Amino acid sequence: MDDLLNASAIKEQISLVDLLQRLGFNPFRRSGKELFYLSMLRDNDTKPSFTVNEQLNVWYDHGMGKGGTLIDFAQLYWGLSFRDTLQKIKDTCGVTRVILPNDFEKPRRRHAVRIPNYQVEDIKDLGHNYAITEYLQERCVWNVARGLLKEIYYYVEDEKKVRKYFFAAGWQNEFGAWEVRNKYFKGCLGHKAMTYLPGDEGKLVIFEGYFNYLSWRVLNKQASTSVLILNTLSLFQAALQKAKDFANVELYFDRDQAGHEASIEFIRALKQAEDLSATYKGFNDFNDYLKALTRNPGPSA
Helix, strand or coil: CCHHHHHHHHHHHCCHHHHHHHCCCCCCEEECCEEEECCCCCCCCCCCCEEEECCCCEEEECCCCEEECHHHHHHHHHCCCHHHHHHHHHHHCCCCCCCCCCCCCCCCCCCCCCCCEEEEEEEEECCCCHHHHHHHHHCCCHHHHECCEEEEEEEEECCCCCEEEEEEEEEECCCCCEEEECCCCEEEECCCCCEEECCEEEEEEEECCHHHHHHHHHHCCCCCEEEEECCCHHHHHHHHHHHCCCCEEEEECCCCHHHHHHHHHHHHHCCCEEECHHHHCCCCCHHHHHHHHHHCCCCCC
16 A cells, blocks of 8 residues: 555545554643644653644644644654554554545545635745844854745634734745744644755655755755755655755654654665764754754864
8 A cells, every 4th residue: 555645545534633542641721722732752841832733733832832733743652663653653543444535435534624714914034023133043044044935924714714923934935834933833834744955866855844944044055955854754754755866865864762763764775874873962953952952063173
């Protein structure tokens, strides 16, 4: 079975709330359409800071500053390979098979819900919003972000036509949707996809997240390589297909179990791939390394 199709079907047909309940985690409270849990991804959570949006079937851990799909959560929670994660989800939820798009029978979906209406109102160059500027400075990527990121102003309209307005730094993925980040939120306005930045046709560098790419850019200002940002590890198989066309592939995944497994699978599938995450050994990702390097530059030469 094609893992990418399998993953798409799992995200569509299996509820994250149901998975958490089967794992023994129940919400402490509800606020609107969000459920709040004590984080099961961290040991030091004393106030519920792990949220799940039931309608979108996505999560966000405010303490980690990370979020994503059902599969993203499962990979972090179990620390398994992408393929083993898919099987573990099905086993845990008692699913023997998922309905694929090309199956003859009509696909069975989770209970139909109305997706909130995200509407982008304005797109500006960086520098107009102090909160966005400050956020990018805190992440130590402000100098390279200009020209690569935009300020995105948007609102979310619920089923009662009530609008809530937001702003964030953003970049587009391959579907033209905006991946957005600010100090309190990580998400996508539209369909999730990878982001590809064309360059040298013989060399490709790959990152899990855009801020890790920006961090690498700070230290590699003159680099002309092609760049691929997954935006979520659940797009691992799609990244593998795109990387096959390059003679040299450098991997800069997070130095956690999920990132480590992804690197191993990538190298197993592509002999030209090389894991360079040792660049930021001792840190979870490139951005953590850059922040430490920027704040503690060491003695002058």
